[in-house]
Amino acid sequence: MPIPVLMPALSPTMTEGKLANWLKKEGDRVRSGDALAEIETDKATMEVEAVDAGVLSKILVPSGTDGVAVNTPIALILGEDEDSDAQAKAPAEPAAAKPAPVAAKASEPAAAAPAKTNGGPAPATGTVITVREALRDAIAEEMRRDENVFLMGEEVGEYQGAYKISQGLLQEFGAKRVVDTPITEQGFAGLCVGAAFAGLRPIVEFMTFNFAMQAIDQIINSAAKTHYMAGGQLTCPIVFRGPNGPAARVAAQHSQDFASWYAHCPGLKVVAPYSAADAKGLLKAAIRDPNPIIFLEHEILYGQTFDAPEGPDFLLPIGKAKIERTGKDVTLVAYSRMVHLSLQAAEVLAKEGIEAEVINLRSLRPLDVPTIVESVKKTNRIVAVEECWPVAGIGSEIAAQMMEHAFDYLDAPVGRVSQADVPLPYAANLERLSIPQVENIVAAAKSVLYR
Amino acid sequence: MTAAPRARGTTELRAVPTSRGQARSKPNTRGDASADADQIVGFYRDMLAIRRFEEKAGQLYGMGLIAGFCHLYIGQEAVVVGLQATANKQDSVITTYRDHGHMLACGMDAKGVMAELTGRRDGYSRGKGGSMHMFSREKNFYGGHGIVGASVPLGTGLAFAHKYKGDGGVCYCYFGDGAANQGQVFESFNMAALWKLPVIFVIENNKYGMGTSINRASATTDFYRRGEVHGIPGLRVNGMNVLEVKEAGEKAVANCRTGKGPYLLEMVTYRYRGHSMSDPAKYRSKEEVSKIREESDPIDGLRKYILDSGLADDAELKEIDRQVKVQITEAAEFAQQSPEPDQTELYTDVLVSV
Numbered sequence: 001m002p003i004p005v006l007m008p009a010l011s012p013t014m015t016e017g018k019l020a021n022w023l024k025k026e027g028d029r030v031r032s033g034d035a036l037a038e039i040e041t042d043k044a045t046m047e048v049e050a051v052d053a054g055v056l057s058k059i060l061v062p063s064g065t066d067g068v069a070v071n072t073p074i075a076l077i078l079g080e081d082e083d084s085d086a087q088a089k090a091p092a093e094p095a096a097a098k099p100a101p102v103a104a105k106a107s108e109p110a111a112a113a114p115a116k117t118n119g120g121p122a123p124a125t126g127t128v129i130t131v132r133e134a135l136r137d138a139i140a141e142e143m144r145r146d147e148n149v150f151l152m153g154e155e156v157g158e159y160q161g162a163y164k165i166s167q168g169l170l171q172e173f174g175a176k177r178v179v180d181t182p183i184t185e186q187g188f189a190g191l192c193v194g195a196a197f198a199g200l201r202p203i204v205e206f207m208t209f210n211f212a213m214q215a216i217d218q219i220i221n222s223a224a225k226t227h228y229m230a231g232g233q234l235t236c237p238i239v240f241r242g243p244n245g246p247a248a249r250v251a252a253q254h255s256q257d258f259a260s261w262y263a264h265c266p267g268l269k270v271v272a273p274y275s276a277a278d279a280k281g282l283l284k285a286a287i288r289d290p291n292p293i294i295f296l297e298h299e300i301l302y303g304q305t306f307d308a309p310e311g312p313d314f315l316l317p318i319g320k321a322k323i324e325r326t327g328k329d330v331t332l333v334a335y336s337r338m339v340h341l342s343l344q345a346a347e348v349l350a351k352e353g354i355e356a357e358v359i360n361l362r363s364l365r366p367l368d369v370p371t372i373v374e375s376v377k378k379t380n381r382i383v384a385v386e387e388c389w390p391v392a393g394i395g396s397e398i399a400a401q402m403m404e405h406a407f408d409y410l411d412a413p414v415g416r417v418s419q420a421d422v423p424l425p426y427a428a429n430l431e432r433l434s435i436p437q438v439e440n441i442v443a444a445a446k447s448v449l450y451r
Numbered sequence: 452m453t454a455a456p457r458a459r460g461t462t463e464l465r466a467v468p469t470s471r472g473q474a475r476s477k478p479n480t481r482g483d484a485s486a487d488a489d490q491i492v493g494f495y496r497d498m499l500a501i502r503r504f505e506e507k508a509g510q511l512y513g514m515g516l517i518a519g520f521c522h523l524y525i526g527q528e529a530v531v532v533g534l535q536a537t538a539n540k541q542d543s544v545i546t547t548y549r550d551h552g553h554m555l556a557c558g559m560d561a562k563g564v565m566a567e568l569t570g571r572r573d574g575y576s577r578g579k580g581g582s583m584h585m586f587s588r589e590k591n592f593y594g595g596h597g598i599v600g601a602s603v604p605l606g607t608g609l610a611f612a613h614k615y616k617g618d619g620g621v622c623y624c625y626f627g628d629g630a631a632n633q634g635q636v637f638e639s640f641n642m643a644a645l646w647k648l649p650v651i652f653v654i655e656n657n658k659y660g661m662g663t664s665i666n667r668a669s670a671t672t673d674f675y676r677r678g679e680v681h682g683i684p685g686l687r688v689n690g691m692n693v694l695e696v697k698e699a700g701e702k703a704v705a706n707c708r709t710g711k712g713p714y715l716l717e718m719v720t721y722r723y724r725g726h727s728m729s730d731p732a733k734y735r736s737k738e739e740v741s742k743i744r745e746e747s748d749p750i751d752g753l754r755k756y757i758l759d760s761g762l763a764d765d766a767e768l769k770e771i772d773r774q775v776k777v778q779i780t781e782a783a784e785f786a787q788q789s790p791e792p793d794q795t796e797l798y799t800d801v802l803v804s805v
Contacts, residue, residue, distance in 0.1 A: 008513025011729030012520065032506060035737075044731040051510040070515055159662035159734060182632040182668040183599045183660050211598065214633075249519035249570070251581040253597035422801050426519065426581030427570035429791040 002076035003052050007061070009070045010039060010046045012248045013300060017041045019074060021063040028056045030077065037063075037074070044164070054079045127308040131301045134276035134308070135165050135241075138283035139203060141312050143173055146201060149287055152179040152192055153205030153242075162207045163243060163302055189215035189240070193222045196238040196292075203287060206242035209258045209296065216261075223292040224267030239286045241295035244272070245336060245387045246435055248300070252423035257387035259335065260394050262294040263364040269318055270365040272296040274339040276306035278362055281316030289318060296364075298337045321368035323375070327355035330445045331375040333398055334385040335361040338417075338436060342385050345441035356445060364394060369401050376406045381448040383415035385441055390418040412448040417441050488762040490536065494693045495757060496771050498528035498750050501552040503779040504561055505724075508551065508568055508582075512728050516787060517568045520597075521582045524552035526723040529749035530655055531556040533696025534623060534716075537704045541618050543591040545606040546625035548583035549655075549722075550595045553625060557590045561782035571789035578792040579800070591620075599660075600633030602626060603652070607639040610650035610713070621707040622650040629660025631674050640713070644681035647712035651703045652678070654717045655690065661726040662734040675717035683713050690718030691747045694756075721747070 010017065020038040024030055035047040036056070058076040061068055068074065129137075143149045150173075155162045157170040157180040170178040181188040185206065192202035206212040212219065223236045246255035262270045269291055273279040279297070286293040324339060325346050332342040339360045346356040357375050361368065376382050382402060384395035395416035402414050420434040505523040512521050524531075527549075535544070535556040546553045554564050559575065567574025567585050575585040583597045593609060596602040606624025613620035630636060631654050643650050654674045658665055665672045675685035684706065688699040696718065703714035721743045725732040732740075757763050 006514055009515045009518070009728075010513075012518060014729075044729070044733075046725075046729070046731045048513070049509070051506055051513075155662050158667075162661070180663060180667060182663075183629045184632050184634065186634055214598065214600075247519075249581065251519060251584055251597070252579075253583065254520065420797060422798060425579040425792075425797065426567075426576075426584070427578035427792045427796075428518070429794065430579065430797050433794060433797050 002057055002078050004073040005075040007068045007070050007072040007074050008048055010041055012250055014041050016067050016069045019061050019065045019068050024056050026056055026059055030056055052077050128305040129276050129308040130303055130305050131276050131279045134280040138280045142284055142287040149201045150177040151203045152188055154181055154183055154207050156205050185211050185214035190218040193218055196236045197234050201237050203239045209242050209244040210254050220265055224265050235290050236292045237290045239293045239295050243299040244296035245298050246424055251426040255424040259364050260388045268292050268294055270294045271363050272335040274360050277309040280309050281314050285315045285318050301337055319363045319366040321362055321371040322360045324360045325358040327357035329355045331357045331379045331382040333359045338385040341438050342441055344438045348442050349445055373406045377409045380409055380411040383444045385417045387419050389421050393418050415444040415448040417444045492763050494532050495753050497532045499775045501528045501555050503775050507779050507783050519581055521728045522549040523724045524549055527720045529693040529696050530690045530718045530720055533693040534700040536697050537700035541620040543609045544623045545593040545602050547602050548597050557592045559587050559590055562785040565782040565786035566789045569786040572792045573789035600630040600635050603636045603639045607643050607650055610648035613649050621704055624650050625653045628656040628665050640678050640681045643713040644683050649707040650713045652715045655720055656717055657720050657722045678715040683715050685715035687717045690720035691749045693753055
């Protein structure tokens with residue numbers, strides 16, 4: 001029996017990929033660990049290694065095939081102990097037998113970076129870009145604009161970013177301004193705060209905000225408080241950015257929404273973009289802001305595409321929310337990836353005749369309370385959606401603000417949807433129960449409508 | 452499922468025998484040298500079991516049965532197998548997230564480890580921890596930690612407890628070259644030396660902290676000298692040779708057991724795979740990887756040594772290969788058959804009930 005080689009999942013979030021090229025041809029003998037083929041995902045080009053030794057008897061998916069779903073059989077291997085006559089059944093001269101030169105893949109970062117990073121005019125409206133590209137463009141444009149802006153973090157340079165946000169930046173700006181660090185978060189975060197005191201404008205990339213916990217003393221005690229403690233003499237113009245919140249199946253120590261932790265602290269501004277326009281306009285504004293900014297991205301949004309914002313001076317104001325969808329029956333307030341789920345929930349509710357208004361908060365500190373209150377004046381019902389834990393979460397703050405500023409307009413208590421009040425479990429079924437889902441938002445909306 | 456291995460349970464299967472106190476099926480027919488011979492052949496079996504386990508884990512990841520982060524230990528097997536051969540039952544072990552090999556070397560059941568990787572109820576953390584977070588109170592294995600460097604103070608604390616309780620135990624505290632630069636590692640070295648704590652700091656120097664080579668992350672790369680300012684003795688060891696590893700381990704553990712305080716071992720090793728499953732490993736050449744695989748592989752090297760020294764013949768080693776393959780296949784089947792955790796598990800274990 002030939003053993004099928006399946007299209008592998010090569011990252012926590014991969015569902016399909018491109019079979020770039022075969023490195024072995026039909027009839028080749030393979031050992032366990034041999035590279036069989038190259039697979040391209042949105043983040044990287046990876047090799048598939050043989051697990052079973054034997055002969056590559058049949059290639060089922062030819063080189064250059066896009067959109068191959070994970071677990072699709074891509075080839076057959078005849079085991080070592082099997083009758084080699086069976087091999088004769090495979091075509092002798094397969095079409096897809098010529099592996100492309102290995103060197104071709106090394107150009108991946110440059111190839112993936114569109115021409116617009118060269119300082120030319122931004123794309124016309126109608127172009128779509130990913131959140132990942134929007135973030136990269138924002139950094140690149142601001143680094144061109146102000147030579148005091150630099151990027152520092154783990155794997156931001158030669159590796160081109162652990163999540164490929166900094167693709168091409170080392171090539172354009174050099175190692176002075178795109179600085180790879182040791183895995184020492186407290187050290188480089190503190191170093192950048194010091195550099196900001198001295199007038200530079202650091203962008204600190206945390207590989208994820210989970211690792212920023214190692215550095216949170218420097219973020220709060222040094223970055224957030226010094227302007228106040230110095231009676232206004234010192235400023236700390238710095239951006240701490242990176243992915244925040246749960247990705248997929250990476251378990252408790254790598255899956256946490258820190259929004260409410262930072263939103264709690266005076267002296268910081270806290271931003272959480274949803275779309276590519278949010279990402280670009282808010283990150284550019286954050287880099288130009290004279291204060292320390294916590295910029296919370298989401299790994300699952302990185303690869304999503306949106307309409308590209310216009311022009312190199314596209315800025316969004318920090319502290320202003322955006323109404324993503326208007327409605328009169330219930331207000332859904334969310335940020336980051338939960339905006340996406342809230343919009344999906346609004347679609348479901350619309351089919352049942354419920355018109356939900358979806359507010360994308362964009363900023364968590366300062367919080368755009370007037371926009372939320374205006375919405376509640378119209379809908380009289382509100383659900384706050386977040387990936388934080390419920391206790392002292394963003395939803396708790398929104399509930400308090402509504403109590404203070406919209407009490408007379410509420411026809412139901414404020415509803416909340418959050419991550420379950422447990423460290424995030426690894427098991428697929430428990431993780432799903434733990435992270436907010438569209439159906440949880442729909443149920444919460446109906447609950448405040450008493451339906 | 453029967454015989455579910457759990458951190459809090461008392462009965463654990465030992466599908467993967469270890470070199471520590473495990474009876475060998477092979478009769479003692481070689482006189483005085485046979486104990487050594489049995490141990491060395493046992494090292495072969497243990498290293499091979501880790502490699503086959505990791506290859507299977509990589510395969511299950513590709514099939515979507517394992518998800519999230521998964522850091523494979525392939526290439527580094529000699530480090531943990533050689534060192535754990537010097538450990539006693541009361542000793543404790545802690546490591547970072549590249550931890551599957553450490554668990555097997557501590558005598559944890561391959562089935563329970565694999566079932567945790569698939570996120571099922573028979574896993575060591577009942578599916579709640581995954582690849583990076585497994586523990587066994589019974590085997591004194593304290594994880595399985597996801598934050599670089601953070602396990603080093605914890606290991607120092609395990610050693611503090613050994614000394615406090617006077618149980619004679621030593622903590623084997625494993626971490627990588629990347630973690631070695633963390634401030635809390637320096638802080639731990641100081642306290643361990645100050646209070647003469649019985650801890651072996653094992654720096655597994657596999658040359659890369661994720662995608663950054665040691666030369667690009669460390670101002671000095673003599674990791675075995677990192678304890679010098681605290682007076683901690685250190686050794687640089689060929690971590691691709693299980694016998695050299697064991698010898699160094701004996702030196703270190705003797706130092707700890709006689710109350711002289713911590714010891715530092717720099718194990719020079721290499722990981723063949725990327726940092727995690729999603730790392731394309733573009734920061735090193737294929738030639739570099741294949742050269743080490745061909746010239747320094749710890750398993751191939753020991754196999755040759757065993758054959759050349761006549762400790763076992765080819766047929767005996769082939770039989771071990773076959774047994775290991777069966778063990779790992781069974782573990783993988785077990786891990787796929789074990790059901791997902793019950794939904795009520797979502798809210799258990801957050802706090803200890805009082």
